[in-house]
């Protein structure tokens with residue numbers, strides 16, 4: 320709930336955008352009409368089928384607001400989801416048109432916008448930055464005019480008090496107003512709002528609804544919103560009303576026609592009572608008997624007048640035929656916006672990269688000090704030197720599990736932006752994929768420079784190669800995290816899959832179980848998982864050029880390696896007798912390529928996942 324200091328102050332500023340394109344809304348369509356007829360929605364299959372919507376119809380003309388009311392579970396959200404082609408959990412059917420043209424995903428992206436019931440913003444961007452990027456993505460004005468447009472939206476939506484507050488810290492009401500502000504920036508032809516006033520106190524709800532009604536009139540938008548229990552003041556602002564119960568209409572028509580209708584069926588609105596409250600009581604089986612509710616629904620079905628609106632400013636206007644204009648995306652514009660936005664997020668998000676860098680530094684320092692004696696170039700320390708390389712990458716790659724969680728969350732925001740036509744999702748994919756490589760290389764410096772070079776006295780002349788090798792394997796795990804973040808919806812389950820994969824990499828690295836004793840199909844894992852390639856090359860890089868002590872008289876008790884000459888090649892060969900993955904030959908370039916190739920397989924699966932998920936549309940089948 321908002322405090323009184325957060326109250327929305329609706330300004331009376333000029334609704335027209337500074338530098339915006341021609342036309343009242345973004346499409347330039349001045350007299351649109353949105354119709355839906357006999358919309359049905361069936362969830363589940365066979366015996367478990369549930370009819371969540373039955374023959375719901377309506378018509379909304381430009382400049383008008385249709386409020387969908389009903390008790391909890393009546394089907395309001397289901398109706399909005401079906402009309403926005405987003406009801407994936409069942410089969411929607413019916414006819415939905417904008418200016419006579421059947422609603423498709425492409426049409427939706429160009430001309431419509433949906434504000435979902437639950438807000439989702441980029442937590443590390445401020446309100447102002449969020450609106451700024453939305454304004455750029457929706458191309459609402461020339462770049463130089465965008466700050467003025469954003470400022471106007473901030474004022475209109477009463478967000479001045481939190482304009483420079485990060486979204487993670489916004490109150491529920493502020494987050495709600497930010498979502499609506501973003502929608503208004505697009506200036507769609509049809510705006511769907513699912514519970515726009517939830518989380519707001521009465522005064523804030525009134526102000527927001529007044530703003531929504533004003534925008535509908537001034538900018539000739541069609542607005543359809545679901546609402547639980549509007550106050551009298553909010554209710555009076557609507558033009559049309561649809562009352563749902565059990566997925567069926569109890570009333571659908573102009574607001575001013577509702578009282579005579581309910582009076583005609585023997586349920587007049589008591590004087591002094593909020594009509595909305597009265598209608599909701601009538602269709603709520605908590606307040607009326609089951610039979611009474613069903614009777615009310617049957618009565619409307621029998622007596623339902625023509626769905627055409629008979630009142631309001633657009634009375635005699637049948638709306639224009641066909642659709643024109645609308646938002647068109649340019650991949651390269653989106654790409655540069657994504658670079659700017661996600662660079663900022665990479666720097667600010669403490670979990671995804673910056674926090675991980677610090678954690679990796681700390682954990683690798685711990686290993687470096689635990690293996691303190693391995694600093695000395697003594698043959699007795701060769702296995703320990705080998706192991707410290709393994710720990711330096713094993714723990715760091717394991718921490719990549721946080722990326723599954725964070726990227727899954729990020730992808731949910733990308734899905735919303737894509738749904739509303741605000742983004743080409745591949746611009747995000749390309750920008751992120753390019754930016755993450757240097758970030759991982761910087762991470763390699765945290766992982767290897769102080770713990771490896773300074774504490775463990777590892778060779779400096781191979782540092783660049785060692786850091787690139789480390790970067791490549793981290794890239795591989797990052798691609799795995801991306802892949803899981805889109806394909807596995809549940810974040811925790813995705814993280815478990817990441818851990819499983821990481822453990823398999825560890826087990827089949829050739830270090831713990833000799834690859835030669837593995838049998839089919841387990842031997843395959845040794846070849847297709849990346850750790851064996853990393854360990855072989857990393858140990859080679861750090862040990863192949865070292866100067867070792869001479870060892871005479873064979874290994875002492877507890878010592879694994881004793882090469883009389885101290886020759887590094889022989890030392891590595893000797894180590895390979897214990898850990899078969901070790902090799903005294905240089906495979907670094909080839910191993911890097913193989914690890915990169917494994918990463919690219921995950922990257923391709925990720926890109927396919929993004930494509931599949933962002934192009935999934937719950938198309939409405941015609942009856």
Ligand SMILES: Nc1ncnc2c1ncn2[C@@H]1O[C@H](COP(=O)(O)OP(=O)(O)OP(=O)(O)O)[C@@H](O)[C@H]1O
Nearest residue numbers: 362371389390391392393394395396397398408547
């Ligand atoms: N994914 C789903 N699978 C099956 N049934 C669902 C699913 N989502 C919603 N339902 C059912 O559909 C019915 C209508 O739900 P819906 O969320 O549309 O109601 P609502 O009117 O928006 O309620 P509220 O005001 O509480 O949000 C409910 O009985 C609900 O249990």
